[in-house]
Amino acid sequence: MTRAAAIALAAGGGLLENCVVVITDGPTIGTAGNTSVTEIELNPVSTTAFGQTARVFTTFAPEAWPGVYDLANNAITELRDDFGNTAKDVDATAPTVHTQFPWHLGAAALRDNYVEDATLTGWDTQVGPVSNNRVVGGTVNLTGKTAGSILDSTFTGATITLGAGGASATLIRTNVQGATVNQTGTGTLSMTDSDIRDGFIVAHSGSGQLTLTDTRAYNHGSATADVIASGSGQTLMNDSELISGTGAVALVNNASAATMALARIKADGGAFVKDAAVTGASMSVTDSEFQGCTVSQTAGVTSGTGLTISGSTVRSGTVTQNGVGPITLTNMDVRGSALSNSAAATRGTSFQSSRLSSATVTQNRTGGTGNDVATSESTIEGVSLLTLNGAVDPGMNQTILNRTRITATSSVTVTDPAAVPVILQNSEIHNSTVTVPAGGGLTTQSRISMSGANLGAFTGHGALIIDGIGAKTLTAVNVNRLANRGFDDTI
Incomplete structure (x- = not known):
């Protein structure tokens, strides 16, 4: 009836x-x-x-x-x-059940979804916003979605496939637990103010940009990483937090020739890897905090401007740059950590306005051109080591230690470039050592405080203060100058 x-x-x-x-x-x-x-x-x-x-x-x-x-x-x-x-909507007109769920797609590829009181205007060719949705343990195919955002939604144990051609996908205020989001198209995938927990992966295989903002990722479990960027576009992460556990991988860009940039990131455990085996690109970290983390640019990176970290803190972790270009550290606080680039040609290391405490920075250039600098009010303390290694530098670039404070039984070892004197200026050395290459070193306007100052490798100095009980060890030419107060420029 x-x-x-x-x-x-x-x-x-x-x-x-x-x-x-x-x-x-x-x-x-x-x-x-x-x-x-x-x-x-x-x-x-x-x-x-x-x-x-x-x-x-x-x-x-x-x-x-x-x-x-x-x-x-x-x-x-x-x-x-x-x-x-299952679709549930207690509204009198029940739009979720009536017009917003693709009942015709029910099959092995679209099953076990729980959608409650949602706004899902046609998932197969969806163009509007997806909001207030709860999907539990299901597979949602939104490859036909060409516009609109996913808002205020929760996905648990689900797989959400996005991306149609060059269309972008945007997730805002979205909670994802034990779920997978896969952007298959060529457009941008972005997540804002979202939570990612327990095994969630962002797998971006298109050519568009991947951007995470105000997003938190925790404990990816047995998955490869919390965030995977496999596309050729930029990978950007801003104002976000990742907690992955020591030895785990938090974010990896493994097939992109574009820049990977992290800004205002807080990370506890986990690894951040820029790995591009074909052409590669640069990696930068700004105003971030890493605790027990690994930040690396792998050997597959064959082009770009290197690894740059500024305004950041690294504690009990490692930073490794294996691709081309220099490693540049500015306004850094490095504690109990190891920072290095691997042995290769055309290397450079810049350590500026930074603090190195109970940590190491190692530069391993084997040839080619490059420039090494430890300067601009940097401090090396607490059994720390700054080592600038390598072969003779055809570029004849000098290593400059300028406005640098070396304290507390720390050491600076410079063996590159061997043919050019190292310059130490406007610096202080307290109970520590500076080892310079065969080419010697020049020191000026500096102060050395220790028992038995050894400047045997420095071939020249000016406006130098040496204090402390013990003999001063200088090169022969400078020892001879000590006999004449008119030429003795040490105190």
Whole structure:
């Protein structure tokens, strides 16, 4: 009978509790172009009222699907198909159930989704916002989505596939637990103010940019990494927090020729890897804090401007630059950590306005050109080591230690470039050592405080103060100058 007839029968007290009533003009469900009319089976609970538990017949399946039906409003407020997809919406018009879930796609590839009170206007060709959605343990295919954002949603144990051609995908205020988000198109994938927990991966395989902002990622479990960028576009992470555990991988860019840039990041454990085996690109870190982390640019990187870290803190971790170009450290606080670039040609190391405490910085150029600098009010203390290694530098670039303070039994070893004197100026050395190459060194306007200052490798000096009990060890030419107060420039 029609819905109107069923309402009239109930109003007249003519219902029989053991007699099923079939509503032949139920609501139409499905997304645009893929709809179905419905027939609703209801059981009366008295002579004047129906229960809301329903069996819903559609053209999508030969059997009835269990659901909840509001006769007064002709609304299916909950429906579950034969693949375990459940859509629930208590609104009188039930848009999620009626017009916002792709019931025709129910199959092994779209199953076990739980969607509640959502705004999902046609997932197969979705262009509007996806909001207030809860998907549990399912697979959501939004490759037809060409516009719009995913807002205020929760995905648990789910796989969300995004990306249609050059369309961008944006997730805002989204909570993802044990789930996978895969951007397969060529557009940008961005996440803002979102939480990623327990095994979640961003796998970006398109050519667009990957951007994470105000996002937190925790404990990727057995997955390869919390965040994977496999596309050829830039990888940007801003104002975010990643906690991955020591030895785990937090973020990896493994197939991109574009820059990987981290800004205002707080990381506890985990590794940040720029790994591009074909052409490669630069990696930069700005105003960030790393605790027990590994930051590395791998040997596969064959082009770019190197690894740059500024305004950041590295504690109990390692920073390794294996690609081309220099490693540049500016305004850094490095404690109990090791920073280095691997043995290769055309290297450079710049350590500026930074503090090195109980840590090491090692430069390993084997040839080619490059420039090494430890300067601009830097401090080396607490059994730290700054080593600038390598072969003779054809570029004839001098190593300059300028406005540098070396204290507390620390050491600076300079063996590159061997043919050019090292310059130490405007600096202080306290109970520490500076080892210079065969080419010698020049020191000026500096102060050395220790027992038995050894400047045997420095071939020249001026405006130098040496204090402390013990003999001064200088080169022969400078020892001879000590005999004449007019030429002795040490105190």
